[in-house]
Amino acid sequence: ETGVTQSPTHLIKTRGQQVTLRCSSQSGHNTVSWYQQALGQGPQFIFQYYREEENGRGNFPPRFSGLQFPNYSSELNVNALELDDSALYLCASSDGLAGSLYEQYFGPGTRLTVT
């Protein structure tokens, strides 16, 4: 069973640029969630995708957008990067949405630095 993978591991961008982060969900998982973890903080929910449709969004501006593909892998796109976007971006996958304990399995994250 392959776990959640993310690419790239590290990324340095300049303010105003655009960035795309990628996530491959764990085998058999159809739901992907993205979180932003600023230094010294807990992860903050950005949005979630279920079977290629957005299924909820946190308090992030529209310049944060996402996509989920038929194989359930996902992308997080951030436009017009700001210094405050510097953070660890975590992807988490799970099997379905409903009921019980569909726990989320996290990837290792992408460290984004905006200068």
Add this chain to the structure above:
Amino acid sequence: AQTVTQSQPEMSVQEAETVTLSCTYDTSESDYYLFWYKQPPSRQMILVIRQEAYKQQNATENRFSVNFQKAAKSFSLKISDSQLGDAAMYFCAYRSGASGTYKYIFGTGTRLKVLA
């Protein structure tokens, strides 16, 4: 809105001793789940233990156990026989049981240091 509070930014424990990490949460829901995640310096979050709110019995996973006090909205993690490998950031997380977006709400974390 639900919130999760971890009031201990850092804790230390001697190897082989027991330590308890605190977590409180606020919610008006009756159906929810609580989790403790561990984030070692390698960054990958690992599930330590989970608790369903409808279960009165406290969850236990080997050396890890929780003290779930639903009325007090408290969810502490006890680590027994601490090992050097337990050193990490520990996050308490809440997830609603209602249908909709199954997002996790995390606390700010507690850094656990294990002293040899």
